[in-house]
Each structure stands twice: as structure tokens, then as C-alpha cells.
Amino acid sequence: MSVHNEIRRVTTHRLSEMKLRGEKIAMLTAYDYSMAQLVDEAGIDIILVGDSASNVMAGHTTTLPITLNEMIYHGASVVRAVNRALVVVDLPFGTYQGNSREALHSAIRIMKETAADAVKLEGGEEVLESVKRILSAGIPVMGHLGLMPQSIHKFGTYTVRAKEEAEAEKLLKDSKLLEEAGCFGIVLEKIPASLGEQVAREVRIPVIGIGAGGGVDGQVLVLHDMLGITQQFSPRFLRRYHNLAAEIKGAVGNYINDVKSTDFPSEKEQY
Numbered sequence: 001m002s003v004h005n006e007i008r009r010v011t012t013h014r015l016s017e018m019k020l021r022g023e024k025i026a027m028l029t030a031y032d033y034s035m036a037q038l039v040d041e042a043g044i045d046i047i048l049v050g051d052s053a054s055n056v057m058a059g060h061t062t063t064l065p066i067t068l069n070e071m072i073y074h075g076a077s078v079v080r081a082v083n084r085a086l087v088v089v090d091l092p093f094g095t096y097q098g099n100s101r102e103a104l105h106s107a108i109r110i111m112k113e114t115a116a117d118a119v120k121l122e123g124g125e126e127v128l129e130s131v132k133r134i135l136s137a138g139i140p141v142m143g144h145l146g147l148m149p150q151s152i153h154k155f156g157t158y159t160v161r162a163k164e165e166a167e168a169e170k171l172l173k174d175s176k177l178l179e180e181a182g183c184f185g186i187v188l189e190k191i192p193a194s195l196g197e198q199v200a201r202e203v204r205i206p207v208i209g210i211g212a213g214g215g216v217d218g219q220v221l222v223l224h225d226m227l228g229i230t231q232q233f234s235p236r237f238l239r240r241y242h243n244l245a246a247e248i249k250g251a252v253g254n255y256i257n258d259v260k261s262t263d264f265p266s267e268k269e270q271y
């Protein structure tokens with residue numbers, strides 16, 4: 001391939017330029033090779049190999065059970081498909097909260113075994129030492145504040161976070177701590193739009209929202225939710241761009257009928 005045909009990859013530097021220019025950043029999850037290829041070819045800026053794979057891929061009710069090995073499997077599958085997007089892999093629950101040494105070890109495994117571009121982890125001040133240690137090894141880190149699904153047993157519900165002043169102040173402080181530590185971006189999940197806008201205004205790094213309003217620097221959704229593959233999950237922030245569940249069930253129904261009626265395979269579909 002000549003230099004002129006080479007695809008210009010999205011880097012953390014390009015993301016900060018996008019924020020400076022006021023160009024919104026589009027991010028989606030992907031967990032496997034085939035979907036990641038489609039999402040990348042469509043021109044997405046960031047692909048998140050989210051620990052939501054625990055729910056979407058494995059059918060768990062929370063993100064807690066997914067393991068580091070499983071995240072590495074998903075991450076490596078996605079990276080093999082991607083030519084342009086920045087690929088971020090979630091550090092799963094229990095692989096970075098214990099101590100910063102363990103956090104670094106987990107992040108290094110992700111970077112070595114998946115060839116991803118960055119890792120993401122949940123929390124602010126509580127995990128700052130881990131964030132700094134991972135960054136000190138040259139690994140780009142994305143923060144995640146607001147609703148943090150790995151702490152669901154502490155929160156008790158998946159309702160909107162940081163509506164009260166004290167929690168909003170902590171979120172703002174944590175955002176600034178993550179920025180000062182050197183994170184290249186922050187995901188804010190399910191918080192009031194006014195707070196999302198304030199954080200995006202007060203930090204220089206890109207702020208990507210999921211249910212954090214339109215005043216942030218970009219948006220992220222879970223691919224299977226926005227495509228209408230998952231059916232039970234309908235929070236207010238979710239815009240469905242397709243009803244793939246109905247299309248898939250229709251196609252599978254047609255296949256079943258064709259097999260049962262011996263319409264498939266036809267003469268042309270045999271050797």
C-alpha cells in the first residue's frame with residue numbers, strides 16, 4: 001500500500017485536537033472482529049471494548065463477573081479488525097482496585113496481549129494511584145465517572161448520578177484529578193446535562209458522555225443497544241438507530257421455514 005493510501009489513525013492527540021476544534025467525537029462499543037470491522041469502516045472515532053461485554057456477550061446481570069482473560073479475548077478480536085479507530089479496552093472489576101502494582105500488571109497484559117491503544121477504568125481519587133502508575137508505563141488511560149457499573153452494589157440502582165451538590169462537586173474534582181494525572185479523556189455516565197457541560201468546559205481533555213447531555217465533547221453508546229439487538233434495556237439516553245432484533249428473528253424464521261419445507265438447499269446450492 002502506498003503512503004498516500006494509508007488510513008490516518010485516530011490517536012489521543014487527534015482527539016484533543018478535535019476537542020479544540022469543537023468537532024464532536026463518536027464512540028461505540030464492540031466486542032468481536034466482525035462488528036468491529038463494520039463499526040471501524042463506518043468511520044467511528046473510538047471503539048470501546050467495554051466490560052458491558054459481561055452483559056451483552058455473556059448474559060450476566062452486571063459487569064462484575066467478566067475476567068481479565070475474557071476482556072483480552074474480546075480486545076484482541078476487535079484490534080485485529082480495526083484500521084482507523086482508537087481502541088480502548090476496559091480494565092474489568094477486581095483487576096485494578098486492589099493496588100497500583102496489580103493495576104499496572106493488568107494494564108500491561110491488556111496492552112501486550114490485545115495491541116489496543118489505551119485502557120479505561122472507573123473511579124476518581126480512589127484509583128488515582130493506579131491511574132498514575134499505569135500512565136507512568138506509557139499506557140494511555142481514559143477515566144470513567146458518574147454511574148460506574150462496577151460499583152452497582154454500592155450505588156444500589158442504575159439511576160442518574162451526581163444530582164446532589166456534594167456528589168456533583170466530587171465528580172468535578174475527580175475529573176480535574178484525572179486530567180492532572182494525565183488521562184487523555186473521561187467518560188461520564190448518566191449525570192445531569194448541566195454537570196456534563198460544566199466538566200467539558202473546565203477540563204481540556206475530551207469528555208465523552210453516555211446520558212450526560214449534549215454539552216460534552218462526544219457521545220458513546222453500547223453498539224447492541226443502538227442497533228436494537230438488545231431489547232430489554234431502554235434508558236432515556238438511548239437512541240435506537242435500528243430494530244435489528246426484528247430483522248434477525250425474521251431472517252432466522254425464514255431460514256427455519258426453508259429448511260423444514262426443503263426449499264433450502266436448492267439445486268444451485270449443492271455440489
Ligand code: KIV
Nearest residue numbers: 029050051052187220
Ligand atoms: O462498558 C461499557 O460499555 C462502558 C460504556 C457504557 C461507556 O463503559
